[in-house]
Amino acid sequence: MRTPDSITAEAILPLVGGPANVVSVAHCMTRLRLGLRDRSLVQEAALRALPAVLGVVADDATYQIVLGPGTVARVTPEFEALLTAAPAGAAERQAAGAPGLLATAPAGPPADSTAERLAARGAELQADRRRRNSTPVRIMLRRIADIFVPLIPALIGCGVVAGLNGLLVNLGWLPGITPALTAIASGFMALIPVFVGYNTAKEFGGTPVLGGAVAAIVVYAGVAKVTVSGTALSPGQGGVLGALTAALLGTYVEKWIRGRVPDALDVLVTPTLTVLITGLVTLYGLMYAAGELATAIGTAANWLLDHTGALAGLVLGGLFLPLVMLGLHQALIPIHTTLIEQQGYTILLPILAMAGAGQVGAALAVYVRLRHDTSLRTTIRSALPAGLLGVGEPLIYGVSLPLGRPFVTACAGGAAGGAFVGFFSMLGDKVGSTAIGPSGWALFPLLNGSRGPVLAAAVYAGGLLTGYVVGFAATYFYGLAGLSVARARVEP
Numbered sequence: 136m137r138t139p140d141s142i143t144a145e146a147i148l149p150l151v152g153g154p155a156n157v158v159s160v161a162h163c164m165t166r167l168r169l170g171l172r173d174r175s176l177v178q179e180a181a182l183r184a185l186p187a188v189l190g191v192v193a194d195d196a197t198y199q200i201v202l203g204p205g206t207v208a209r210v211t212p213e214f215e216a217l218l219t220a221a222p223a224g225a226a227e228r229q230a231a232g233a234p235g236l237l238a239t240a241p242a243g244p245p246a247d248s249t250a251e252r253l254a255a256r257g258a259e260l261q262a263d264r265r266r267r268n269s270t271p272v273r274i275m276l277r278r279i280a281d282i283f284v285p286l287i288p289a290l291i292g293c294g295v296v297a298g299l300n301g302l303l304v305n306l307g308w309l310p311g312i313t314p315a316l317t318a319i320a321s322g323f324m325a326l327i328p329v330f331v332g333y334n335t336a337k338e339f340g341g342t343p344v345l346g347g348a349v350a351a352i353v354v355y356a357g358v359a360k361v362t363v364s365g366t367a368l369s370p371g372q373g374g375v376l377g378a379l380t381a382a383l384l385g386t387y388v389e390k391w392i393r394g395r396v397p398d399a400l401d402v403l404v405t406p407t408l409t410v411l412i413t414g415l416v417t418l419y420g421l422m423y424a425a426g427e428l429a430t431a432i433g434t435a436a437n438w439l440l441d442h443t444g445a446l447a448g449l450v451l452g453g454l455f456l457p458l459v460m461l462g463l464h465q466a467l468i469p470i471h472t473t474l475i476e477q478q479g480y481t482i483l484l485p486i487l488a489m490a491g492a493g494q495v496g497a498a499l500a501v502y503v504r505l506r507h508d509t510s511l512r513t514t515i516r517s518a519l520p521a522g523l524l525g526v527g528e529p530l531i532y533g534v535s536l537p538l539g540r541p542f543v544t545a546c547a548g549g550a551a552g553g554a555f556v557g558f559f560s561m562l563g564d565k566v567g568s569t570a571i572g573p574s575g576w577a578l579f580p581l582l583n584g585s586r587g588p589v590l591a592a593a594v595y596a597g598g599l600l601t602g603y604v605v606g607f608a609a610t611y612f613y614g615l616a617g618l619s620v621a622r623a624r625v626e627p
Contacts, residue, residue: 140206143187144213147200150185152176154221159197162211163284164291164572165526166192166199174198189521190529201528203521204577273463280465282334282379283472287572289323289330290475294570294581296320297479298588305587324476328353328371328378331472335379341386345406349385349413350378353422361418368418373425374476375469380421385413432470433477440482440565444557448486452553452602453546455490456531471571480567480583482560485595486553488525488574492599493548495522495575496606497541497614498530504615525574544614548606556598566591566598575599 151157151169159170171177177198182188187210190201202210297320303309323330332350337343352358358368389409396404439447458464467483474481502515511534518529535541556566565585568578576599584591 138213139187140209141213141216143185143202143206143210144217146185147182147188147210147214148217150178150182151198151200154218157218160211160215160218161197161285162207164287165189165203165207165521166201167207167211167214168197168199171198186517189518189526190532192528192532201521201526203526204524204573273461276463276465278338279379280468282331282338283468283571285334286327286330286472287570290472290570291572291581293320293323294475294568297569298581298583301583302588325371326354327472327476328375331375331378332382332385335382336386336389339383339386341382341389342406342409345389345409346382346385348410349381349417352414352417353377353381358418358422363419363423368422369426371476373422374429375472376429377417377422377425379469380425381413381417384416384421385409388413429473429477432473436470436474436482440557440560442561444559444561445554446557448489448553448555448557448560449550450553451483451486451557452489452493453550455487455549456494456527456542456546459490459527459531460536468571471568474567475569475571478567480569481571482565482567484568484571484574485566485578485582485591485598486556488578488595489552489556489598489602490546490549491522491525491527491575492552492602493550493606494527494530494535494545495519496548496603496608497545497610498522498534499603500544500607500610500614501534501538501541504611523575524577538614540616541610541614544609545606547609548602548604551605552598552602555601556594559594559597564590564594566594 147167148154148157151171152173153176156172156176157169158172159168161168174193179191182191182200187202187206188200189203192199192201296316300313300316300320303313303316328350329347333343333347335341335350336346353373354371356370358370358372361368389405392405392408393401455464464487467487471481471484474483498515498519502512505511514533515530518533521527522530531542535545559566563585566582567584568581569583570581573581578595579592582588582591582595584594
């Protein structure tokens with residue numbers, strides 16, 4: 136029986152070049168991530184026109200189709216099933232453009248519509264961003280992000296359970312079940328370094344289970360018996376940063392040994408020496424160094440918001456959209472994870488999420504001002520629900536960035552929302568997220584803070600409202616100056 140998700144998968148496949156053009160399939164919280172042989176076969180305009188597609192983002196490694204939370208998790212297995220079931224020869228015919236088993240998607244908006252022009256402009260900006268992002272540092276940041284992205288569903292699930300458990304504990308309800316909820320919420324976080332090590336080795340070309348093995352040393356209770364410079368180590372010291380560096384070192388050690396050991400001895404010698412050498416370096420160097428770095432990150436974040444909260448929120452909320460454009464936001468993922476390990480929540484994510492609020496406010500102002508532009512208003516209407524849930528790419532690349540000034544005024548809205556949340560942090564009302572991934576309204580179930588989840592949700596809601604209002608006002612009065620309504624009009 137065909138479902139809406141299978142229909143979406145069937146529509147997407149021919150538009151990305153057919154089965155023969157797809158070499159890998161994965162998904163994160165909102166995006167279907169495809170490895171493609173030849174991107175010139177992608178029919179991007181028709182792909183964007185599909186009702187379920189909220190936008191596309193192409194980086195150096197994958198072609199990403201934004202479907203939104205929930206939808207992407209249902210569409211991905213349907214898409215994979217189509218690849219598995221493709222008859223012999225059908226993949227090659229579809230990749231070559233010949234008629235295949237799957238229907239071609241309907242055409243997009245008229246070529247002369249504002250939405251089409253803005254989509255083309257957005258695609259140009261994305262291509263320019265990809266060229267600028269192809270530097271060694273940014274490529275490394277993307278690879279680090281790829282280590283943590285697969286962990287986000289577990290972080291969210293455990294984060295929601297942790298938030299619910301915290302609420303029950305504060306209210307004094309169900310004392311018989313809260314210990315069980317604590318175990319459920321904390322089990323993954325206690326072992327997250329193992330998963331980070333596994334993914335690190337996988338990402339950098341090592342044996343994943345060896346990466347997990349050396350990272351497991353970080354959380355093993357027996358490290359408390361190991362003394363370094365007269366001080367006993369603590370289980371978990373260094374956290375995800377220690378696990379990441381240990382697994383990365385292990386990957387290079389494994390490759391170095393494998394290149395020098397006879398094939399007959401490889402299966403015995405390579406894993407043994409990899410675990411032994413990397414384990415010793417981890418115990419007597421990496422755990423201490425990573426622990427000091429993790430402590431410094433937590434101390435710096437708390438000091439920043441305690442003493443300069445409003446200013447820090449202004450800067451962080453205002454600059455987050457440009458950071459996303461430059462690909463530098465990926466450097467924050469290990470920092471978020473470290474803060475969650477230390478404090479139970481990251482105090483940075485709610486502030487950064489205000490950038491999305493400014494974006495929504497800016498889009499609403501464009502919608503109101505350009506009321507005669509049917510195509511652009513249609514684009515905004517379809518993208519706003521995703522924007523409210525923290526999926527900002529459709530609004531960024533379809534509306535604000537191609538228009539220019541609305542992108543700047545969206546940043547102003549984000550800055551105002553960030554300053555609001557940061558100001559309350561200065562008053563002692565810290566707002567944090569128990570997991571990374573969602574933002575916008577989707578972040579509410581994950582909120583916690585120094586004075587409990589209820590007050591944290593209230594402050595966060597105030598920040599969102601501030602971002603919406605300032606983003607709207609700045610765009611309405613200043614962001615569209617010089618942009619003629621007649622220029623964007625597509626109907627008489």
